[in-house]
Amino acid sequence: MMQVPQRLYSLDELRLNGIEASSLLSPVDATLGSIERNLQLAAALGGLAAWNVLGFNPQQVLYFSLGLLFLWTLDSVSFDGGVGSLVLDTIGHTFSQKYHNRVVQHEAGHFLIAYLVGILPKGYTLTSLEALKKEGSLNVQAGTxxxxxxxxxxxxxxKVSATTLNRFSCIALAGVAAEYLLYGIAEGGLAxxxxxxxxxxxxxxxxxxADSQVRWSVLNTVLLLRRHELARAKLAEAMSMGKSVGTCIGIIEETIDDSDIQLQLG
Structure with a gap:
């Protein structure tokens, strides 16, 4: 399969291909942001209720607030915010089907593009809790x-070769590209x-x-995902069911032509 010619593409050229770069390259997780704000509000209201019901005096409230601040600082310094991220991600997957679906589609994008460009996926996790169980570390996020x-x-x-850089760039942007194609905007993938x-x-x-590399990678990745929409959809379904890497690869190979596997870049 022919790749997109590598050159500097303008933003207008991306738009001609149905790509609005700002909706893809500036992800803001609105779902988790909303959950975090609601948790903060609930904590504040809970604190006020406890103050009234239990009769806490101002000094006790101050000590409690300082304790929460200490725990937040400890998480930020020692675990790079891992505990907070784990809590938010777990709540997101539990109560927001929209968030869960986005994560699945995001990781399916990474998985599919990696395999197409000749990089073998060796594992994936869809939740921070799953990543914690597998890796035993709060600093490891869900991913492929x-x-x-x-x-x-x-x-x-x-010294990174052009071929290696092209592969890495496409894989890195595959998650946000998959979200963009399905939802019109990417929320995850800032990392x-x-x-x-x-x-x-x-x-x-x-x-x-850098702009040239990123824009080419965006265009190339989006076109690949569009071409293999069926494979991505089947792969996402398998990943949501927790199928093995081998099974997921088998689904890709059964769905697309052999000539499209291991696309040569660079």
Whole structure:
């Protein structure tokens, strides 16, 4: 399958292909944001109710508030906000089907694009709780893991080939691209975009060169996902059921043509 020619695409050219970059590259998780605000409101109201019912004096309320502030600071410093993220993510998956579906589609995008460009997925998690159980760390977020030894070696050496960079860029943006295609806007994936941005900066890319890499990757990834919409949908369904990596790969291979597997980039 032919790839998109690699050059600097303007934002207007992306729009001609039905892509509004701002809706894809600036994700804001409105669902978790709303849950967090509601929790803060509930905590404040609960505190006031406890004050009235239990007769707490102002000093006791102050100590309680300081205790909560200490726990929040401890989480931020020691676990990089992992406890708070775990709580929000768990509530999101439990009470918001919209949030759960977004996460599934997001990870299916990563999984599918990785396989298409020749990077083998080795595992995936859809919730922070699942990631905690598998990895035993609060600092590990839900996501898709890959067999990416070559990429890690090149990054450590400070020399990333064009082919490797193209693959990484497309995989990194696949989650937000999948969300954009399905919902018109991406909410998750800010960490993915930040990782790509950090990589490009570490390679001393100019802003123009970085824009060129990102816009090409967005266009290439969106077109791939559009072409393989059926495979992505079946893959997302399998991942939502917790199917094994092998089963998920089998679904991809059964759904798309052999000529489309291991697309050569660069």
């Amino acid at each position: 893991a890959f067999v990416d030894f070559e990429f890690v070696e090149e990054v450590n050496a400070g 993915d975009i930040n990782k790509l941005d950090m990589l490009l900066k570490s390679l001393a890319f100019t802003q123009k060169k």
